[in-house]
Amino acid sequence: MSRDYHMKTIPGNTKPVSYRSYITGFIISLSFTFSAYGLVVAHLNTGHRWPGDHVLLPIIIVLALAQFIVQLVYFLHLGVEPRPRWKLLVFGFMTLVVAILVFGSLWIMNNLKYNMSPGGTDTSIIKDEGIHK
Amino acid sequence: MSELHSALPAAPHDDSKTVFGFWVYLMTDCVLFASLFATFSVLRGSTFGPHGGAELFSLPFVLGETLLLLTSSFTIGMAILAAQRGLKSQVLAWLTVTFILGAGFLGMELTEFTNLVREGNSWARSGFLSGFFTLVGTHGLHIASGLIWMVVMAVQIHLRGLGRSTLRRLTLLSLFWHFLDLIWIFIFTIVYLMGAVQG
Known part of the structure; x- marks a missing residue:
C-alpha cells in the first residue's frame, strides 16, 4: 500500500522524471562550461589573439544561452507539462x-x-x- | 453532475497549482536578477584606475565554484529521483551531498569576497565593484536561504517520511536550486569570463 502511494510522479509533471534526463543535462552542461572556459583561457594565453574578441564573445554568450536552455529542459523539465x-x-x-x-x-x-x-x-x-x- | 464530479480524483490538481505558483515566483526573481545584470553591465567600465575584472578575479577558482554548484544541481535531481521511488534514506543522502556541495560553493564565494575587501577592493571602491558585489552577493544570499531550506527539508523528511506534502516541498526546493544554477551560468559567463576577456 505505502509503496504504491510513493510510486507517483513529481507534482507538476505528467511523466516520472528519469535518470537519463539528469545525466544528459549534466554532461552537456559540463561540456559547455569547459568549452567556454577553455576558449577564454586560450584567448588569454595567446595574448588576446586567438580566438579574437569579436569571435570569442558571441561564442561564450551562445554557449551560456545553450546551457540555460539545456538545464531548463533536462533539470527544470520545462515543456513537458500538459x-x-x-x-x-x-x-x-x-x-x-x-x-x-x-x-x-x-x-x-x-x-x-x-x-x-x-x-x-x-x-x-x-x-x-x-x-x- | 455533482456525483460525477465527486467520483473524479480531487487531489492531484492542487499540487500542480502550487508548483505553478512557485514557478511564477522564480520567473519574477529572474527579473530581479536581470535588473542587477543590467546595472552591472552599465557600471562595468566605471573602475577605479585599472582595477577591472581581469586583475581581480581568478578564473580557475571561479571554475571550481561553478563545478560545485553544477554538480549540486545534478545531485538534487538524484534526490528527486529517489523520492519518486519512495527511498527515504537515499533522498536524505543525496540532500546531504547537495548541502555539502552548496556550502562549499558559498564558502568559496565568501573567501573571494573577504580577499577582495581585505585588499581594499570593497563595494565602496568603484561603480564596477558595487555592481559586482550586489549581483554576486544577491545570488549568494539566495544560495544561503536555499541551504537553510535544505536543512529544514531534511529534518521534515526524517521525521514525517515521504508523504505528499514533503514530496511537494522537495519538488519546490529542487526547482529553486536548479534555478540558482541557471543564474550562475550567466554570472560565470558575463561577470567572470567576459570580464577576463575585456579586461
Missing part, C-alpha cells in the same frame, strides 16, 4: 520583460554616455561624422 502550457507562457513573458529591461538599459545608458561624457563628446561626434579639423 496543455495549456502555463509555465511556458509565463517563461515567455519573463523573457520578454528581461530582454526589454536589459537591452533597454544598456541602449539608454550608452546613448547617455555618448551624449553627455565631458570632453569625449566633441571627439566622438567629430569621429562619427567624419569631420576633419
Whole structure:
C-alpha cells in the first residue's frame, strides 16, 4: 500500500522524471562550461589573439544561452507539462520583460554616455561624422 | 453532475497549482536578477584606475565554484529521483551531498569576497565593484536561504517520511536550486569570463 502511494510522479509533471534526463543535462552542461572556459583561457594565453574578441564573445554568450536552455529542459523539465502550457507562457513573458529591461538599459545608458561624457563628446561626434579639423 | 464530479480524483490538481505558483515566483526573481545584470553591465567600465575584472578575479577558482554548484544541481535531481521511488534514506543522502556541495560553493564565494575587501577592493571602491558585489552577493544570499531550506527539508523528511506534502516541498526546493544554477551560468559567463576577456 505505502509503496504504491510513493510510486507517483513529481507534482507538476505528467511523466516520472528519469535518470537519463539528469545525466544528459549534466554532461552537456559540463561540456559547455569547459568549452567556454577553455576558449577564454586560450584567448588569454595567446595574448588576446586567438580566438579574437569579436569571435570569442558571441561564442561564450551562445554557449551560456545553450546551457540555460539545456538545464531548463533536462533539470527544470520545462515543456513537458500538459496543455495549456502555463509555465511556458509565463517563461515567455519573463523573457520578454528581461530582454526589454536589459537591452533597454544598456541602449539608454550608452546613448547617455555618448551624449553627455565631458570632453569625449566633441571627439566622438567629430569621429562619427567624419569631420576633419 | 455533482456525483460525477465527486467520483473524479480531487487531489492531484492542487499540487500542480502550487508548483505553478512557485514557478511564477522564480520567473519574477529572474527579473530581479536581470535588473542587477543590467546595472552591472552599465557600471562595468566605471573602475577605479585599472582595477577591472581581469586583475581581480581568478578564473580557475571561479571554475571550481561553478563545478560545485553544477554538480549540486545534478545531485538534487538524484534526490528527486529517489523520492519518486519512495527511498527515504537515499533522498536524505543525496540532500546531504547537495548541502555539502552548496556550502562549499558559498564558502568559496565568501573567501573571494573577504580577499577582495581585505585588499581594499570593497563595494565602496568603484561603480564596477558595487555592481559586482550586489549581483554576486544577491545570488549568494539566495544560495544561503536555499541551504537553510535544505536543512529544514531534511529534518521534515526524517521525521514525517515521504508523504505528499514533503514530496511537494522537495519538488519546490529542487526547482529553486536548479534555478540558482541557471543564474550562475550567466554570472560565470558575463561577470567572470567576459570580464577576463575585456579586461
